[in-house]
Amino acid sequence: VCISETIPRCSVTIISDEFTPNTTSDVAAGMLIPHTYPGTPIYQQKQWFKETFDYLFAINNSSEALSAGISLVSGWQIFKTNSNAELPFWSDIVLGFRAMTEMELKKFPQYRFGQAFTTLKCDCPSYLLRLEKRLKGNGGEVHAKRITNLWDLQNDYDIVVNCTGIGSRELIGDLKIYPVRGQVLKVHAPWLNHFIRDPDGLSYIYPGIHNVTLGETREKDSWNLSPDPNISKDIFDKCCALEPSLQKAQDIKVRVGLRPARLAVRLQKEILVQGEKKLPVVHNYGHGSGGFSMHWGTAKEAARLVGECIATLQDPLPKAKL
Numbered sequence: 001v002c003i004s005e006t007i008p009r010c011s012v013t014i015i016s017d018e019f020t021p022n023t024t025s026d027v028a029a030g031m032l033i034p035h036t037y038p039g040t041p042i043y044q045q046k047q048w049f050k051e052t053f054d055y056l057f058a059i060n061n062s063s064e065a066l067s068a069g070i071s072l073v074s075g076w077q078i079f080k081t082n083s084n085a086e087l088p089f090w091s092d093i094v095l096g097f098r099a100m101t102e103m104e105l106k107k108f109p110q111y112r113f114g115q116a117f118t119t120l121k122c123d124c125p126s127y128l129l130r131l132e133k134r135l136k137g138n139g140g141e142v143h144a145k146r147i148t149n150l151w152d153l154q155n156d157y158d159i160v161v162n163c164t165g166i167g168s169r170e171l172i173g174d175l176k177i178y179p180v181r182g183q184v185l186k187v188h189a190p191w192l193n194h195f196i197r198d199p200d201g202l203s204y205i206y207p208g209i210h211n212v213t214l215g216e217t218r219e220k221d222s223w224n225l226s227p228d229p230n231i232s233k234d235i236f237d238k239c240c241a242l243e244p245s246l247q248k249a250q251d252i253k254v255r256v257g258l259r260p261a262r263l264a265v266r267l268q269k270e271i272l273v274q275g276e277k278k279l280p281v282v283h284n285y286g287h288g289s290g291g292f293s294m295h296w297g298t299a300k301e302a303a304r305l306v307g308e309c310i311a312t313l314q315d316p317l318p319k320a321k322l
């Protein structure tokens with residue numbers, strides 16, 4: 001969508017073996033709370049987050065907020081000791097970031113310290129559908145197909161943009177990307193409107209427009225997409241301990257996704273060469289636990305790299321095909 005809007009002379013085709021509601025992005029809680037990529041400079045992460053936050057905040061302030069699934073949500077990040085509660089790099093981008101008051105902390109008797117703020121949340125399937133509609137509205141095409149070799153695209157497209165997430169491990173053999181399995185529950189509890197996040201206890205409660213996401217697990221190198229009932233019970237019990245009214249939650253659904261983890265997001269141009277043939281590729285994958293938090297910022301950078309590829313195509317076509 002970002003490429004089709006910033007470089008209108010490109011024709012864009014999305015090729016993917018799975019679409020919403022069957023992607024990792026559909027499982028995500030969709031909270032704009034970044035995780036740090038140790039291999040990406042902080043100033044860069046801050047810029048991607050700010051661009052994403054500003055973009056979604058504008059949607060939230062429009063009549064499209066509901067259909068796009070974008071809501072503002074206020075709440076608390078809580079800690080049992082002060083020692084892990086550093087000021088995050090994104091504290092001046094979310095709204096009203098501050099230490100919790102003693103009165104607020106009374107809601108969580110086991111916790112000593114906390115941070116209160118307001119951020120944005122995506123209802124991911126609604127948001128993904130909106131993106132697909134916008135792409136098609138801009139003349140883009142969507143094809144369902146598994147790609148096993150990027151060279152298979154060379155005859156039909158001038159530039160390939162690789163956004164295959166964890167699929168990049170197999171597709172391009174990037175062994176630096178690995179799965180971090182996450183199991184969450186999506187429940188109906190419409191009376192909840194504050195989020196609660198205990199990062200050390202791996203628990204979160206994230207109310208959105210259509211459901212509340214309860215989490216979480218982080219299992220490095222696990223490719224298992226089957227839900228584990230014991231984990232579901234553990235998540236539910238931990239979340240009820242934080243928010244006892246959840247005992248009355250209904251319509252509990254379990255979802256599992258594989259976070260595409262990497263030391264750094266790979267946002268880079270690469271020119272593949274096979275004899276006389278060249279294939280410009282722009283990689284944009286490895287967003288780990290922060291794909292929603294960073295998506296628009298990283299998309300803007302990918303679109304800029306596509307612009308550079310177009311400029312270096314030997315015989316620029318009147319309309320480049322991606």
Ligand SMILES: Cc1cc2nc3c(=O)[nH]c(=O)nc-3n(C[C@H](O)[C@H](O)[C@H](O)COP(=O)(O)OP(=O)(O)OC[C@H]3O[C@@H](n4cnc5c(N)ncnc54)[C@H](O)[C@@H]3O)c2cc1C
Nearest residue numbers: 017018025028029030031147165167182257290291292293
């Ligand atoms: C439980 C959980 C909770 C999360 N919560 C949050 C959150 O609150 N906030 C946040 O910012 N992030 C969150 N994340 C992280 C976020 O979900 C990911 O960073 C994001 O979804 C990655 O998006 P992606 O488009 O790179 O990958 P995907 O959503 O996996 O999309 C990749 C696409 O590429 C396709 N594909 C892959 N390989 C091929 C191939 N060979 N041929 C054709 N198509 C292919 C796939 O079918 C898929 O459609 C969460 C993740 C999990 C698992």
Ligand SMILES: O=C(O)CCC(=O)C(=O)O
Nearest residue numbers: 029031033204216289290
């Ligand atoms: O970490 C969070 O609190 C947001 C959810 C998330 O990013 C995840 O589960 O990967």
